[in-house]
Amino acid sequence: MGEETVSEQAPAREQADPRRDRPVHVWTLVAIGLVATAIGIALGFAIDWFPVRGSTQADDIDTVYHVLVVASVPFFVLVTVITLYCVWQFRERPGEEGLDGPSIHGNTGLEIVWTTIPAILLIGLCTYAYVTLTNVEEAPAAGAPKELRVDVTGQQFAWTFAYRGLDGKPVKSAELVLPKDRSVKFQIRTLDVLHDFWVPEFRMKIDAVPGITTSYRITPSKLGSWSVVCAELCGVGHALMRQKVTVVTPERFDAWIRRKQAGGMAATGAAGGGGAADATDQAAIGKTLFAEGNGEATACGACHTLSDAGTSGATGPNLDEVLKGWTPAQIAEAIENPNKDVAKGYTEGIMPANYGDTLTKQELAALVAYLEKTAAK
Numbered sequence: 001m002g003e004e005t006v007s008e009q010a011p012a013r014e015q016a017d018p019r020r021d022r023p024v025h026v027w028t029l030v031a032i033g034l035v036a037t038a039i040g041i042a043l044g045f046a047i048d049w050f051p052v053r054g055s056t057q058a059d060d061i062d063t064v065y066h067v068l069v070v071a072s073v074p075f076f077v078l079v080t081v082i083t084l085y086c087v088w089q090f091r092e093r094p095g096e097e098g099l100d101g102p103s104i105h106g107n108t109g110l111e112i113v114w115t116t117i118p119a120i121l122l123i124g125l126c127t128y129a130y131v132t133l134t135n136v137e138e139a140p141a142a143g144a145p146k147e148l149r150v151d152v153t154g155q156q157f158a159w160t161f162a163y164r165g166l167d168g169k170p171v172k173s174a175e176l177v178l179p180k181d182r183s184v185k186f187q188i189r190t191l192d193v194l195h196d197f198w199v200p201e202f203r204m205k206i207d208a209v210p211g212i213t214t215s216y217r218i219t220p221s222k223l224g225s226w227s228v229v230c231a232e233l234c235g236v237g238h239a240l241m242r243q244k245v246t247v248v249t250p251e252r253f254d255a256w257i258r259r260k261q262a263g264g265m266a267a268t269g270a271a272g273g274g275g276a277a278d279a280t281d282q283a284a285i286g287k288t289l290f291a292e293g294n295g296e297a298t299a300c301g302a303c304h305t306l307s308d309a310g311t312s313g314a315t316g317p318n319l320d321e322v323l324k325g326w327t328p329a330q331i332a333e334a335i336e337n338p339n340k341d342v343a344k345g346y347t348e349g350i351m352p353a354n355y356g357d358t359l360t361k362q363e364l365a366a367l368v369a370y371l372e373k374t375a376a377k
């Protein structure tokens, strides 16, 4: 008897639910959906999401992104419009408190449709992305300049770059210098935890995984200077694991490699002069170092303003203002141990603490000589 009562009552309740009979404005929803889709896709194309396209790979990768926008906006709009519409149209009105609404026991047709369509879409997009990645990473064609090999090593919290297969001495560097229009293959390793080797302008990116070597290939297509970024949370210094990548002409690249092989600018200068350079030469070498760095040590001028050297960096203190009256010993100390006495308003750890390693003794002396001369002005 009890069972019958329940089964009799349930349909009665369902029929009593007035929400059941509310109209569904299908064509209005379709119209809203189409307009919202058009706006969404237009925004997806109008917003300038990306940094400069710095490699030949960038075009195809940006296209993948735009295809994804076109494919996903309609689904986002579909779900959002239906959800908001149902919240509004089937909301609880006065007198409907406690009504449960009609129960639904599944809809096989609908379930097949909403499983099949996303599955086809997903397989299609994955295939497209895979084919694009394979194509952009193809080895350079015969007749193209010989591919450059660079070993990239991650370690908390810096990258080291080693150039392989050169004529003459192998080259290690803390700055990444690359020739334009020549394919580069990076072999990426880590000495400790996971890191991720990324230059946003090149678009490609891969984890440095303990125990294995990963790799990717790009061809720089623009001259410029950007950041090498670590894109995997790797410890307290993760945000500071940034270095410079500079794309130069092939001629400048060859000159840079030769200079690195010779062991630094000042060392070459001293050897060429047959002894210690005199004070004027020293200051001139120091000025070049300040403005351009030596390939391994980042240029001081990238972060410091100094009108004599024509630099306008604003990350560190303005040396036109703070340098007056400094002794050579103080200057040398500030370069080699930047965290010992940090200027007011600046944060410890921002200035690289490795200038003592990335500058040779002669280069450091030249830099100090130059800055002392400028400070005395």
Ligand code: CUA
Pocket (backbone or CB within 6 Å): 154, 156, 157, 194, 195, 196, 230, 231, 232, 233, 234, 235, 237, 238, 239, 241
């Ligand atoms: Cu290395 Cu994050």
